[in-house]
Amino acid sequence: MTVVLGIETSCDETGAGLVAEGRLLGDALSSSMSEHARFGGVVPEIAAxxxxxxxxxxxxxxxxRASLDLSDVGAVAVTAGPGLSTAVQVGLASAKAFAFALDVPLYGVHHLAGHAAVDVLEHGPLPPRCVALVVSGGHTSLLLLGDLARDPIVHLGDTAxxxxxxxxxxxxxxxxxxxxxxxxxxxxxxxxxxxAIAFPRPLxxxxxxxxxFSFSGLKTAVARWVEARQGAGGxxxxxxxAASFQEAVADTVTRKAVAACLDHGVDTLLVVGGVAANSRVRxxxxxxxxAAGIELRVPPMRLCTDNGAMIAAVxxxxxxxxxxxxxxxxxADPSAPLTGALLAGPWR
Incomplete structure (x- = not known):
């Protein structure tokens, strides 16, 4: 049995997780979110x-938490992209140091593959084929998945x-x-x-x-409605x-996800990413x-947002x-395309 240490630093959460044979042994998370709040968004230098x-x-x-020593780790996995450049580099450098010091294999993995893999820790192995709806702060995609470790990942659609x-x-x-x-x-x-408000359902x-997917126009529609309301003194x-906007997002992403399952003869939908924690989306x-006879798999809420367990899982x-x-x-590849769980490149 190989214990895998997973390290995640793509944005503002520093995560570490330990997984072996599909079982989460222990994990921990530190967030710098409070430091970014006054700026209204993540500041890369602060995050790094x-x-x-x-x-x-x-x-x-x-x-x-796993009742393990560092010497028990048999492999290290780390987010090598995508993400904030300086943030990803910190995690990758740390993972390299651990792998070198322990003389164990290093796996540079794709962040979004981790989001898909984390569900295995809760619900067991993924089916041979499934559709994954990835909804997060930086990504909204529909993916056709086979064997996550062996098969290429097919993009059905992404946000424009x-x-x-x-x-x-x-x-x-x-x-x-x-x-x-x-x-x-x-x-x-x-x-x-x-x-209450009929906001558009994009695309x-x-x-x-x-x-x-496209959410820029929906955001603009909300802004214009608010401006008009306030301009009229109301x-x-x-x-x-908030409820009307949230409904527009949930309606759009779930409608397209179910359609993708039906079109491709897939009977399992995996919903992952930070927005998968949204109550209406779920x-x-x-x-x-x-209603469509499709099995829905959604990770526990604490594993929807970025964490080390998901990287250890992949x-x-x-x-x-x-x-x-x-x-x-x-x-580090801050804009890494998603073609498979393991990042490949000219260094091989």
Whole structure:
């Protein structure tokens, strides 16, 4: 049995996780979110410094929770991209140091593959084929997955502009809600009417890309509605705006995800990423999957956002599949395309 240490530093969370044979042994997380809140978004330099400060304490905490020593680690997996350049570099340098010192294999993996792999820790192995809806602050994609460790990942559709989570952050600012926007909008929406305002459902016309996403226009529609309301001297119904916007996002992403499953003869939908923690996205996905006879798999809420367990999970799959390890000179790739779980490049 090989214990895989996973390290995640793509944005503002420093995560470490330990996984063996599909089982999470222990994990720990440190977030610098509070340091970014006053700026209304993540500042890369602040995030990188926070990763430097948190790395060793987080790894130690994960080992303690797993009742393991560092010498028990048999492989190291790390996010090599995509993500904030300086943040990814901190995690990658740390992982290289651990792998070199322990004389164990290093696996530079794709961040989004980790989001898909983390569900294995809760619900067991993925089926031979499934559709994954990735909804996060930086990504909104529909993927066709086979064997995550061995097969290429097929992009069915991606966002043309803002990701869903990015739109949540921007709408939160428009409404005067605190950062991060996803949880703030979700909380505000609980007291609102999702049918109060008919915001557009982006790219849902017959002539539009069937699996494509675009949330920039939806964010602009919210901004214009708010401007018009305030310009007319009316009170701003924050809860109704939040609920109506959230409904538009949830309706759009779940509609396209279910359509992708039906079109490709897939009976399992995997919903992952930070926005998978949104209450309406989860509820509507469950409702529509049940109606279509599709099994819905969503990781526990704490594993939806960035964490070290998800990187350890994809590393564990790669180890068990006998995948080749990365060389220690593997570079960070902040804009890495997703073609497979293991990042490849000219260093091989």
């Amino acid at each position: 410094r926070a990763h430097l400060e948190a790395m060793l304490p987080v790894v130690r905490e994960a080992l303690t 502009d803002d990701a869903a989570g990015e739109a949540f952050d921007k709408v939160a600012r428009i409404l005067g809600l605190p950062y991060p926007g996803g949880p703030s909008v979700d909380r505000a929406a609980r007291d609102g009417d999702p049918r 849902t016309r017959p002539s539009d890309p069937r699996y494509g 009170d701003l119904p924050v809860a109704d705006v 509820a509507l996905a469950e409702e529509r999957c049940a 590393g564990d799959l790669l180890v068990r599949a006998g995948a080749p390890a990365s060389e220690l000179r593997i570079p």
